[in-house]
Amino acid sequence: MYLQPNFCRPHAISFDLDDTLYDNGPVIDAAEAVLMDWIRNQCPKGEAHDMSYWTAYKRQVQAIQPELEHDVTLWRYETLKAGFEALSLNTTVSAKLATDGVDLFLVERNKINVPKETKTLLAKLSTCFxxxxITNGNADVEKIGLKPFFSHVLSAGIDGRAKPHGDLFQRAQTLLNMDSQCILHVGDHWQADIIGANQAGFQSCWLNMDRQQQADTLHKPTVEISHLAELVDLLIHQQRDATL
Structure with a gap:
């Protein structure tokens, strides 16, 4: 664990979701595979059976509507709709298929096995803070069993621009009604979480499980940990010991 000298015990904690509270990569890969199988059953055109076809349309849609990068669900819908329309399907059919495809993906995307240790940690922290x-993704905290631990859930697209933009951080500060330096943001992504939190005036905690080098020297996390359990040691156990 690493602490900056200016670290102070927070009054509230914000968390990133994907790859911070659980391993998101395998879940997304599985959801993408299910969606592709579904597309193959819906579309007789062979070109749509290749992931590269949809990747190209994802980039094309982003180039036309760059604001979609702040809403990954809407971005997926527009990608599917554009790809289906390019297969000479009419707008109504394409929109219906795009909606069905997004709905299917979200069902699979929320089949997340959150580690028991994560839930235990959140339960402990939620009694004190x-x-x-604060997430850029579209995981549903209720469906993945994390809703009871959080007072607010802020998602890019619905609640503002994606991290590292300050919209979600500012919204969290308003909801918590406290100074930004009293909030510790925990996340795994250097740019979205650490730079985003720092620029918003939050304290930042980098979950660096792979012990990577810091990406630059202009930004430093207030706290660096390699395992979430270190948060309990830092914020609860050490504080309790200090009062004895």
Missing amino acids: PLVV
């Missing part, structure tokens, strides 16, 4: 989700 208000906890808030």
